[in-house]
Every structure is written in C-alpha cells, then in structure tokens.
Amino acid sequence: MDDFLAWFRDFAWAGWGILAVGLAALEMLTMDLTLLMLASGALAGGLTALVVPGLWWLQVIVAVVVAVLTLLLLRPTLLDRVRNAPGYRSSLESLVGSSGRATAQIDARGGEAKVSGQVWDARSFDPDVTIAEGHEIEVYGLDGVTLIVYPVRPQGQLGSN
Incomplete structure (x- = not known):
C-alpha cells in the first residue's frame, strides 16, 4: 500500500489524466457536456500536479474550481450553440x-x-x-x-x- 501511495504522490498527474480521459470517454454516452466539463477540471488538476506535485490540496481546489466554472459558464453557452444549430432535433x-x-x-x-x-x-x-x-x-x-x-x-x- 505504501508503494502505491508513493507512486501516486510522484505521478499524481497520471491519475488526473486517467480521470480526465475516462470522463471524456463517458461523455460520449451522455452527450450532455457535463462529464466533459468535469474532465476539464481533472485536466486542470493534472496540470497543477505537474507544476506543484506535492500540493494535493491545491490540485483538488484547482480541479473543482475549473470544473464548476466550466459547468456554470461554458456549458450553457455550448448547449445553446448546439441546440440552435441548423437541423438540430432533440431525441423527442x-x-x-x-x-x-x-x-x-x-x-x-x-x-x-x-x-x-x-x-x-x-x-x-x-x-x-x-x-x-x-x-x-x-x-x-x-x-x-x-x-x-x-x-x-x-x-x-x-x-x-
């Protein structure tokens, strides 16, 4: 267990990257843009891990802030563009x-x-x-x-x- 924690501490960016790729892949199932915004937060956490590898609390804060900001600011704009695109029809x-x-x-x-x-x-x-x-x-x-x-x-x- 100590080896895993040591690896994770040294390569936290990889864990964030795997989380970001997984969330982005799951987005293909929902097509709601929510998981994509969470993936952007995980990516930001991973970039923070590359810059300051020992500050896990900062990585989490950056990931949460980026995810919340993209959910609140970017997602509504993107959904409006998709829904107002020519030829768009909802599943209903x-x-x-x-x-x-x-x-x-x-x-x-x-x-x-x-x-x-x-x-x-x-x-x-x-x-x-x-x-x-x-x-x-x-x-x-x-x-x-x-x-x-x-x-x-x-x-x-x-x-x-």
Missing part, C-alpha cells in the same frame, strides 16, 4: 414522423402507443377519431411528452402487419 422531436402501433385505445383524451421500441402516452390528432388497440399509427407532433398520433390507414383496413 426525432419521433415526429415515426410509425408505431397503438398498445391501448387512443382517443382525444389519451391512450398508449409503442414507437421506436418504447411505450408512450398518446393522444389522437383528430378529436373525432378513436384509434383501436393494435392499429398502426404515425406520430404527428408532441405535447410535452405525449405523442399526438393519427392512424396510418382507416380503421377498417388493419391489414396483416
């Missing part, structure tokens, strides 16, 4: 135009549909149309997290899908 908005199947009766008050492998609350686009369970639907729009749907074919033509 990408459901518009998708097809699925009614898993429960859908009318103007509500219902349920399975779209893209997930079950969603759904409501009929036309208040006069009731969509039977099992009928194929298409997503017209969104109301919060409720899908606004319409039947792909008239009710009498369910077909053999």
Whole structure:
C-alpha cells in the first residue's frame, strides 16, 4: 500500500489524466457536456500536479474550481450553440414522423402507443377519431411528452402487419 501511495504522490498527474480521459470517454454516452466539463477540471488538476506535485490540496481546489466554472459558464453557452444549430432535433422531436402501433385505445383524451421500441402516452390528432388497440399509427407532433398520433390507414383496413 505504501508503494502505491508513493507512486501516486510522484505521478499524481497520471491519475488526473486517467480521470480526465475516462470522463471524456463517458461523455460520449451522455452527450450532455457535463462529464466533459468535469474532465476539464481533472485536466486542470493534472496540470497543477505537474507544476506543484506535492500540493494535493491545491490540485483538488484547482480541479473543482475549473470544473464548476466550466459547468456554470461554458456549458450553457455550448448547449445553446448546439441546440440552435441548423437541423438540430432533440431525441423527442426525432419521433415526429415515426410509425408505431397503438398498445391501448387512443382517443382525444389519451391512450398508449409503442414507437421506436418504447411505450408512450398518446393522444389522437383528430378529436373525432378513436384509434383501436393494435392499429398502426404515425406520430404527428408532441405535447410535452405525449405523442399526438393519427392512424396510418382507416380503421377498417388493419391489414396483416
């Protein structure tokens, strides 16, 4: 254990670097920019470890301050740029135009549909149309997290899908 602590004390920059690379790699799973900002803090901690290797408390303070500043100042700006880029669609908005199947009766008050492998609350686009369970639907729009749907074919033509 003493050997590990001695190594870590001498090569703390490597530990910070591994943490930064790990957080940046995990960012690829979330795409929320939070872990990337934490990775920048770890990178700053690693750079501090290179400059002042014995002051672990300073390394931690620098890492935390950089992570908090990037989370509060840089992340919102980057998210706005991404969300306002031409052609950007959130994962919910990408459901518009998708097809699925009614898993429960859908009318103007509500219902349920399975779209893209997930079950969603759904409501009929036309208040006069009731969509039977099992009928194929298409997503017209969104109301919060409720899908606004319409039947792909008239009710009498369910077909053999």
